[in-house]
Amino acid sequence: MDLDSIKVTFFQECADQLAEVEQGFMTLQSDPEEVDCVHAIFRAIHSIKGGAGAFGFTELVEFAHKVENGLDVIRNEPDPGRDPRLDLIASACDQLSDVIAATRDGGEIPDTSDFVAKLSEAFAGDISDEPEPEIEFDAVPIDLTPLSLEEAAPAGTTHTINIKPTLAFYQRGNDVQKLARNLSELGELSVETDSSQVPNLSGFDSTKTYLCFTLRLTTESPDDEVSDIIEWCEGDCEITHSIDAPDGGASDDMPDLDNLLAGFESAEGDDDEAETSTGEEPEIALEAVTAPVAEIETLPSPEANLPSREAKEPTPAQKDKPATLKTSPTIRVESDRVDRLINLMGEAVISQAMLAQSLSTEMDNRDSPSQNMLREIERLMREIQESVMAIRAQPVKPVFMRMSRIVREACSHTGKKAVLALEGENTEVDTTVIEGLSDPLTHMIRNAIDHGIETPEDRRAKGKDEQGTIKLSACHQSGRIVVSVEDDGAGLNRERLVKKATEKGIIEPGAELSESEIDNLIFAPGFSTAEQLTDLSGRGVGMDVVRQSIQALGGRVSISSNPGHGTQIRLSLPLTLAILDGMVVRAADEVFIVPLSCVLETLSVAKENVHDIGGKPVVKVRDTLVPVINIAARLGFRTIDEMPEKATLLIVESQSGASAALLVDQFDGQQQFVIKSLEANFGRVSDVSAATILGTGRIALILDVDEILETALGLRQNNGSVLVMERAVA
Amino acid sequence: MSQTILAVDDSRTIRQLVEACLKGAGFNVVTAEDGQDGLAKLEGCEPDVIITDINMPNLDGYGFISAVRGGSNSSAAPILVLTTESSQEKKVRARDAGATGWIVKPFSPEKLLAAINRVLA
Numbered sequence: 001m002d003l004d005s006i007k008v009t010f011f012q013e014c015a016d017q018l019a020e021v022e023q024g025f026m027t028l029q030s031d032p033e034e035v036d037c038v039h040a041i042f043r044a045i046h047s048i049k050g051g052a053g054a055f056g057f058t059e060l061v062e063f064a065h066k067v068e069n070g071l072d073v074i075r076n077e078p079d080p081g082r083d084p085r086l087d088l089i090a091s092a093c094d095q096l097s098d099v100i101a102a103t104r105d106g107g108e109i110p111d112t113s114d115f116v117a118k119l120s121e122a123f124a125g126d127i128s129d130e131p132e133p134e135i136e137f138d139a140v141p142i143d144l145t146p147l148s149l150e151e152a153a154p155a156g157t158t159h160t161i162n163i164k165p166t167l168a169f170y171q172r173g174n175d176v177q178k179l180a181r182n183l184s185e186l187g188e189l190s191v192e193t194d195s196s197q198v199p200n201l202s203g204f205d206s207t208k209t210y211l212c213f214t215l216r217l218t219t220e221s222p223d224d225e226v227s228d229i230i231e232w233c234e235g236d237c238e239i240t241h242s243i244d245a246p247d248g249g250a251s252d253d254m255p256d257l258d259n260l261l262a263g264f265e266s267a268e269g270d271d272d273e274a275e276t277s278t279g280e281e282p283e284i285a286l287e288a289v290t291a292p293v294a295e296i297e298t299l300p301s302p303e304a305n306l307p308s309r310e311a312k313e314p315t316p317a318q319k320d321k322p323a324t325l326k327t328s329p330t331i332r333v334e335s336d337r338v339d340r341l342i343n344l345m346g347e348a349v350i351s352q353a354m355l356a357q358s359l360s361t362e363m364d365n366r367d368s369p370s371q372n373m374l375r376e377i378e379r380l381m382r383e384i385q386e387s388v389m390a391i392r393a394q395p396v397k398p399v400f401m402r403m404s405r406i407v408r409e410a411c412s413h414t415g416k417k418a419v420l421a422l423e424g425e426n427t428e429v430d431t432t433v434i435e436g437l438s439d440p441l442t443h444m445i446r447n448a449i450d451h452g453i454e455t456p457e458d459r460r461a462k463g464k465d466e467q468g469t470i471k472l473s474a475c476h477q478s479g480r481i482v483v484s485v486e487d488d489g490a491g492l493n494r495e496r497l498v499k500k501a502t503e504k505g506i507i508e509p510g511a512e513l514s515e516s517e518i519d520n521l522i523f524a525p526g527f528s529t530a531e532q533l534t535d536l537s538g539r540g541v542g543m544d545v546v547r548q549s550i551q552a553l554g555g556r557v558s559i560s561s562n563p564g565h566g567t568q569i570r571l572s573l574p575l576t577l578a579i580l581d582g583m584v585v586r587a588a589d590e591v592f593i594v595p596l597s598c599v600l601e602t603l604s605v606a607k608e609n610v611h612d613i614g615g616k617p618v619v620k621v622r623d624t625l626v627p628v629i630n631i632a633a634r635l636g637f638r639t640i641d642e643m644p645e646k647a648t649l650l651i652v653e654s655q656s657g658a659s660a661a662l663l664v665d666q667f668d669g670q671q672q673f674v675i676k677s678l679e680a681n682f683g684r685v686s687d688v689s690a691a692t693i694l695g696t697g698r699i700a701l702i703l704d705v706d707e708i709l710e711t712a713l714g715l716r717q718n719n720g721s722v723l724v725m726e727r728a729v730a
Numbered sequence: 731m732s733q734t735i736l737a738v739d740d741s742r743t744i745r746q747l748v749e750a751c752l753k754g755a756g757f758n759v760v761t762a763e764d765g766q767d768g769l770a771k772l773e774g775c776e777p778d779v780i781i782t783d784i785n786m787p788n789l790d791g792y793g794f795i796s797a798v799r800g801g802s803n804s805s806a807a808p809i810l811v812l813t814t815e816s817s818q819e820k821k822v823r824a825r826d827a828g829a830t831g832w833i834v835k836p837f838s839p840e841k842l843l844a845a846i847n848r849v850l851a
Binding site: 002003006010012040042043046047050051054061170171172173174178181182229231232235 | 740742743744746747786787799806807808809822825829830831835836837847848849850
C-alpha cells in the first residue's frame, strides 16, 4: 500500500467525518441535550487533524487544531450543547471543509485567518494555558520507505537513574530490561542491581517487587531523549534521574559495573532472546527480576486491578453506548465498476428480450418448457437487475446534511433565522441522482430563505416563531423518489408573480391562469421575483435552472404555495437513470417508448370521437375535454389531418401537472428498457429524451412527454396547436 | 514467526498508515476500529504490542486499556497510546488505566517503530 492510496482513504474519511460533524450540529440544533454530539464532532475534527498531520498538510492541521481547541473548551462545559460559540464552530467547520477540499484538489487553500482570529477571540478566556496561537502540534510528513534505526553515538553526558519498580510498573507492560535496552541504544550503559531487599524463599511473595536498579548512561543524545524513555516509567516506580555535566571521561565514573550487566547491551542487537546474565552475583539478581515478571504477564491478575483503576468513572461514551452498535459490513467499490456491471446487465436484459421475442415467434405454446424457462430467466434477470441497482443506491442523507451549511450561510447573509429539519434522509436512490440533487437543492434552499422566510421582525409581527423552518424530506412514491423542500415563510405573492410575468412577456396581459399555473411561473426561464438581485439567490440563475437540472435527471418539479404560510417545492425523481419502465407504442409504423411514470391511463378511441375545437383536437374523457396530441403528426411522420380509423390514447401527465392525450396507432406492451443516451452519441433531439434497443434489436426512441406536453400546450394553451401545426407542416 | 501488533484506531487513515508502516517493518498487524472491536480482536491474536488511540467511539482508549488489563482475558502486552493528545494529564490518565507508553501523533515511522522496539520483549 503506498502513501497515495492512503491519502485517498484520508480524504474519503474526511468526507465521512464532515458528514458526522454536520449530523452532530443538526442534532444539537433540535436537541441541545445531546451532549454526545459535541463529543462526536470533537472526535471527527480530531481525527481529521490526526490524519492530516501524517501527510504534512500543515494548513489543515493548524486550522483543525484551532477548531478542536474551541470544541475542547465547549465539551468540558456543564451544558456544551447550548454554548453560543457552537455557531462559530459550525461556520469554522464549513471553512474547514473548504480547506480540506482545497487540500485534496491541490487548489489554493482558503484564507482562514479571519476564523482563526474569531476563534481566538471567542475562546480567549478559556485557552489560557496555551500561550499564543503557537501550535505545538507539528505536521510530520511520513515517508514510508523502509528504514533502519540509526546507531547511537557514544559518550557525552552521564545520566544516573535509580529505579525501584512497583508492581504496577510490570503490570503496565514495562520492564527494567527493556528500559535498559532502550537506554543502551543511546550510549554506554551500565546497570547495577540492588538485590538486598530480596527475602529468602519462604518470605518471597511473587506479587511484590524487591529489586532496585541503578542505571548509568553515558550518551551524546540530548537529555530529552533520555527523559522520553524514562517518562513512560514515571509514576509506576520510585525513580530518580540525575544528569552530570558532560566531561568526556564518563566511563571513568563507572568502575567495574560495565561487565556486570553487559548482557543488557547485547540485547540491543538482533538476539533479543539472548541470555541477559554474565556475571556471578547479578545472575541471581536477574533471575529474580524475570521470574515475577513472567508470572504476572501470564496471570489473569484479578487482584492486580489497582483500586485507582476500578474507581475510574467510565467515560460518557462507555456509559451511553453499550456494545451493540451493529451496522452491516460495507465495502467501498469504485463506481466505475458498478457502472460496468450495470451496463452489462443492460445488455443481458436486451439479449434476453431478443431471445424471448424470437422464441415466441417460433412457438406459440405458452406452456412449453422453453417458454417456462424463459419466464424464469426473465424473473431472475429482473431480480439481478434490482440487486445491481441496489448497489448504486445510497441514502440521500449526505446531500441533505450538506444543506444545513447552506441554511447557515444563507441566514448569516440575510440576517434571517432558520433551521433545517430533515425527514426520510435514509431514503435510498441511485448515486447519480444524489449527485445531481446537490445543486438544485442548494439553490432552492437559498431561495427559500432569501424569498420565503421573513425577517425575524416580520415573523414576530405575524405571530410566527422568529426562527423559520426549512423542511427537507424524501420518500419513495410509486417507483420514484420524491424530495420536497418546504418553508414556513410568506408563501408566493401571486399578484407580483403575474405582474412580473406580464412585464417580462412570459404571459399575455390579462391571461387567465389558475393558482397553480401562477405558482409555476417561477420556473419560467428568465423569471426572478426578487426586487433586486441579492447576493444569494440572484446569481443570474432562476428557478428555471433548478427545473432544468431536475429534468436532466428525468425528474419533475412542482410547487405549491399557501400565501402567508409557506411554499413547498416537490421534486419527483426516478430511482435510477439507467433503466426505465415504459410502454411500447406504434405510430405511423414507428415504434416509440412512453415512460410509464407519465402515463395515467390508456383508452382506445374511434376517429369520430376526436373533436375539433377551434382547430385543436380534443377528446372527451369522462366529461372532461382533454387536448389530443397526434404523435405521428407531431413528429412529422404524417400530416395533422391524417388519423387512423381506430387509435389508442395515452392519457399522460407532465411534471407541471398538465395532462393531455397522446394519440398513437396501437399499444404493444410494457417493458423495462435500458436507456441509451442520444445526446452523448448524436445530439439533442426535441421531443425525444433518449433511445433504447428493443427485443428485436431495433432502436426505438423514448418520448420526452414533458417537452411534448409543454410545447404543445405551453403555459398559454391557446397557441399550442399552432405550434403543432407548424411542426407538422414542416 | 513475526510478532503481532494490534492497532486500535477509529481513523481508517491512521489504521492504514500504522499498518503500512509496521508491515513494512516485518510485523504482523491486526487492526481494530474502536475499543470494543479491539477487545474482540484481542481474543484471537495475542498481540506482542498493542497500539491504541484515545479518542474513539463506543469504547475509548482509556476504557479499552482498562479492559485489556483487567478483563477476564487480560493481557500484559505492552500498550502504547497513539494519540494527538500530548497533555500530561491525558498521558497520566492513560497510564493509570494501564498503558505502557505513548506516541504523540503525528508519528513518523521512525518514532512508531522506535516506540515499539522499546517495549518489545
